[in-house]
Amino acid sequence: MTLPRIPHIVAGARHDAHSTRTAPVYDPCTGEVAAYVPLADAVDIETVIANATAAAPAWGARSALDRARVLFRWRELCLSHADELAQLISREHGKVIADARGELQRGLEVVEFATGIPHLIKGEFSDNVARGIDMQSMRQPLGVTAAITPFNFPAMVPLWMLGPALACGNAVVLKPSERDPSTAVRLAELFHEAGGPPGVLNVLQGDAEAVNALCTDPRIQAVSFVGSTPIARHVYETSARHGKRVQAMGGAKNHLVVLPDADLDMTVESLMGAAYGSAGERCMAISVAVVVGDATADALVARLADRVRGLRVGASHVDGNDMGPLVTAVHRDRVMGYVAAGVTEGATLVVDGRTHPATQGAGFFLGGSLFDHVTAEMSIYREEIFGPVLCIVRVDFAAEALALCNAHQYGNGVAIFTRNGGAAREFAHRVQCGMVGINVPIPVPLAYYSFGGWKDSAFGDHNQHGMDGVRFYTRVKTVTTRWPVGADAASFTMPVLR
Incomplete structure (x- = not known):
């Protein structure tokens, strides 16, 4: 019997890999190989990043309310497919079905939070900061971001990243763990079924070659990572050295x-x-x-x-x-x-x-x-x-x-x-x-707070989801405005508002 080969998701559709390298995906309950996942080569990586780059401007230009409605429909589809997704998680990871359902629910809570993006992304405004001058700030998307996720939460951790990143107007390249890659594919398909434009959410299957490319490619503006501390440190240092924003969550005890x-x-x-x-x-x-x-x-x-x-x-x-x-x-x-x-x-x-x-x-x-x-x-x-x-x-x-x-x-x-x-x-x-x-043994914050550790458990200045997620996936722009009501004389000193 020929075993299935798990695809990439590119431009809203399943995409066969160019690479001939693969890794086995096991059924942990039987120990047998259940499928093969491609390990992306340079051609695969370029195809995915190029599609995300092309899709990002139009998605970022859509209104926050429009994006929120897409995410709300995505949440509803994920809930209606919850049994299917839980089975996928359990079959490739090995956690019991009830735990898989709980993981999916906690991830979707972040998507629920992100549907409030019209309010979350509001800037500040000050009227008449000086004679005839107003000042405002606004938050704008970064462009293309990368999400590199671990095997232990194949739905929850991707949703922690995807919810805020997509709501804020970014395109995303999701690189799931090669140990349990199928859940990411299905989440992306449901996003496109919900009305997400092609190229806005892409899935790149791969290993270290894909990770290093995402950390160094100049088109990737930010990298979010969860995994072991040695790799988190590598992702943080490599991405920061290449001028990217990084949030990299590592190990724990x-x-x-x-x-x-x-x-x-x-x-x-x-x-x-x-x-x-x-x-x-x-x-x-x-x-x-x-x-x-x-x-x-x-x-x-x-x-x-x-x-x-x-x-x-x-x-x-x-x-x-x-x-x-x-x-x-x-x-x-x-x-x-x-x-x-x-x-x-x-x-x-x-x-x-x-x-x-x-x-x-x-x-x-x-x-x-x-x-x-x-x-x-x-x-x-x-x-x-x-x-x-x-x-x-x-x-x-x-x-x-x-x-x-x-x-x-x-x-x-x-x-x-x-x-x-x-x-x-x-x-x-x-x-x-x-x-x-x-008296709470696993104090994982709810979606409207932020998740993150200290010391060798986290690298970077922003935590996952909550308002830290919104801040991570946006840039602040401050606009100072004056409308002409008569010209002032030229001044050659530092402007002082009065």
Whole structure:
């Protein structure tokens, strides 16, 4: 049987690649190759960027209200095709269907926010700043922008970028992960079905060659990226060196601090979902619980252990499963390597996900692992594992927990669980992290706020979506106006408004 070859989207239609290089797209539940994705060459890249460049001026010239109506129809089409999109996400990524639906919903919330662009893009106006002179500012589109997105959210992260970029009047080249590329194709097709003009939203399938081209081509005005920290740093430095705006989101090691007065039932339920949901393949997953006091840690670990052993791991399309497979065999083996390293480094392996029954069959399955007595020197604490592994770190005082969070190289998300409002408020103000949850384990901001981390978790001055997204995808122009009512004498000094 000939396996399908996933296309690019160029000028509003599926486009066969010129390149002969391909990569396999796996079904993570079976371990079998399900399709091949082309890896763009110079001809493919030029075709896509040229089409976007040609389409950008007319789209940017349309009224904000007109663009908003296209996005609203796009949102409606995505909702009516939600089951299809969730199946696509699940089939190529491996997350369970319910999680895939939730991902799509969170992405569409950003599109909903972006439909308010007639209000969001309003500038400022000052009447009579000086005699007969008015001043106003306006926000205008950049032109062609690039969106480079990760495998773990094949719908949500693209929608985070596409919603504001398109609403602001830009054309977009979307480069999805080659591990699960089909969702991007379908989102683009639905955009064109909603009335999006050909060439405004293009999908470029590819690998590092495509990424580097987007970071260096002078026609690309801005680059938005989500992925690992080493690549985020490369994208940021390369794009900035070539004069582009950049927002590049990197890795994470998100801590959840548990104070002795925390509600343990709430804490356990929160940790289970935050550490093991989507098999831990989330940049906002909680991978470290910092527990204050041995008594609290003993009680928490005892409750977690049975829950982790009982995780229902299986095919992502089967209702009732908590976790599906990891995205590839290579990534599963990498996570298993971290579990082995944790044992070697001296952590206590309370639950070993490598022995879960689901690992014995086909597919890229791995059970949940739970470590206790983890220290800050261990690789399982320092490095992003991106899998279903939770580390328990024990400390004696809340100040130690805060210091651990602040000392880590990553600063994406963090949470504290406590009944003490003063302690929570102090923690939220002092922790060096971009997103903070108080009794909320995964504090991903809603669409009208902005998403972004600190330290090695983010590069660039603007966060994703919210008003930061609007600012990122527009340029400010300030206009000073005077209408003739009689000529003033020439002045050769710096203008001073009176």
